[in-house]
Amino acid sequence: MSFSPLIRQLIDALRILPGVGQKTAQRTALHLLERNRSGALRLAEALEQAMQGVGYCERCRSLSEQPICNLCLDPRRDDNLLCVVEGPLDVQAVEQSGYRGRYFVLRGHLSPLDGLGPESIGIPELLERLEKGAFSELILATNPTVEGEATAHYIAQLLIQKDLLISRIAHGVPLGGELELIDGSTLSHALAGRKPLNPLD
Amino acid sequence: MSFSPLIRQLIDALRILPGVGQKTAQRTALHLLERNRSGALRLAEALEQAMQGVGYCERCRSLSEQPICNLCLDPRRDDNLLCVVEGPLDVQAVEQSGYRGRYFVLRGHLSPLDGLGPESIGIPELLERLEKGAFSELILATNPTVEGEATAHYIAQLLIQKDLLISRIAHGVPLGGELELIDGSTLSHALAGRKPLNPLD
Ligand SMILES: [Zn+2]
Ligand SMILES: [Zn+2]
Numbered sequence: 001m002s003f004s005p006l007i008r009q010l011i012d013a014l015r016i017l018p019g020v021g022q023k024t025a026q027r028t029a030l031h032l033l034e035r036n037r038s039g040a041l042r043l044a045e046a047l048e049q050a051m052q053g054v055g056y057c058e059r060c061r062s063l064s065e066q067p068i069c070n071l072c073l074d075p076r077r078d079d080n081l082l083c084v085v086e087g088p089l090d091v092q093a094v095e096q097s098g099y100r101g102r103y104f105v106l107r108g109h110l111s112p113l114d115g116l117g118p119e120s121i122g123i124p125e126l127l128e129r130l131e132k133g134a135f136s137e138l139i140l141a142t143n144p145t146v147e148g149e150a151t152a153h154y155i156a157q158l159l160i161q162k163d164l165l166i167s168r169i170a171h172g173v174p175l176g177g178e179l180e181l182i183d184g185s186t187l188s189h190a191l192a193g194r195k196p197l198n199p200l201d
Numbered sequence: 202m203s204f205s206p207l208i209r210q211l212i213d214a215l216r217i218l219p220g221v222g223q224k225t226a227q228r229t230a231l232h233l234l235e236r237n238r239s240g241a242l243r244l245a246e247a248l249e250q251a252m253q254g255v256g257y258c259e260r261c262r263s264l265s266e267q268p269i270c271n272l273c274l275d276p277r278r279d280d281n282l283l284c285v286v287e288g289p290l291d292v293q294a295v296e297q298s299g300y301r302g303r304y305f306v307l308r309g310h311l312s313p314l315d316g317l318g319p320e321s322i323g324i325p326e327l328l329e330r331l332e333k334g335a336f337s338e339l340i341l342a343t344n345p346t347v348e349g350e351a352t353a354h355y356i357a358q359l360l361i362q363k364d365l366l367i368s369r370i371a372h373g374v375p376l377g378g379e380l381e382l383i384d385g386s387t388l389s390h391a392l393a394g395r396k397p398l399n400p401l402d
Pocket of ligand 1: 059
């Protein structure tokens with residue numbers, strides 16, 4: 001017995017989910033059809049609404065349903081600090097460390113081999129953001145991976161002439177790890193132990 | 202930063218998928234929003250179409266988009282044999298063993314503690330199917346679990362008066378396993394080694 005066209009289509013579509021292979025997609029499709037059709041229909045609607053309703057914050061470039069996100073609008077945050085991360089989940093991770101400045105969310109990291117240069121990951125928008133703000137410190141919290149380090153150093157070089165303290169999270173961040181998987185207190189240490197990349201005199 | 206309402210709704214909805222916890226749901230939601238919106242919209246449509254378009258075959262009770270499924274309509278199959286399984290994935294598994302008779306698909310197994318009695322799993326429909334057909338043998342291929350064995354024996358007891366060979370797949374099926382995870386040749390042995398539960402004289 002081969003599956004009918006609509007079931008095959010569902011199995012194929014489920015494979016776009018990270019970590020879902022053919023076997024898992026089959027079991028998931030049949031599980032939904034047999035046990036949870038209402039849940040599956042809610043998921044269909046949630047997917048559609050999110051894909052169509054969620055855009056990017058004009059200021060920090062994080063995912064947002066409004067032109068400017070709540071975090072950017074929050075008047076209680078420190079306008080002197082700008083923390084640069086690789087993605088929205090990293091914002092969540094840094095928040096857990098207790099950081100209460102502003103953010104700028106890149107679209108990943110520089111990856112020349114994949115054709116991802118400064119424009120692809122939002123460096124021009126970062127420069128624009130720096131122009132419009134009045135930041136005294138830029139904290140580079142890209143992932144502690146080879147690509148994340150390279151991206152941080154690229155940004156530091158680009159801004160070396162500016163009157164701006166540029167720092168990189170350092171102590172406590174394990175090499176080769178992914179920022180969003182690190183617990184809040186480790187990140188807390190990393191932020192506290194940040195080192196300037198362009199020591200101002 | 203907490204996620205915006207549409208992202209939260211998507212994360213919640215993703216948790217209906219088997220094996221998907223809060224962390225995986227978060228990563229999946231953001232992955233789709235950042236990397237694969239078109240795939241996510243295709244998934245939404247596939248879910249909707251499958252949930253609305255796939256019903257059950259009137260004859261074998263397997264998932265089907267038509268009133269009678271292709272397998273039931275196939276004139277080349279052996280009308281003397283009826284194989285009873287717990288779910289649609291088990292049909293796939295038994296097919297791989299080379300079996301070419303007919304099927305009846307229960308909705309799982311008897312589970313009194315969960316309130317699943319004979320009516321809930323489709324036993325009345327199985328009896329009806331047996332009335333309408335002219336089967337010489339009923340092969341009970343429920344899972345080799347405690348519940349699957351109990352379901353097989355319940356069905357065998359129910360039909361003990363009929364002029365029908367009732368058999369249970371046996372050799373090669375590991376105890377405590379799930380039928381759909383067993384390879385075709387093991388199942389092949391299990392089918393070949395089936396034993397009557399009501400030896401006819
Ligand atoms: Zn924002
Ligand atoms: Zn059928």
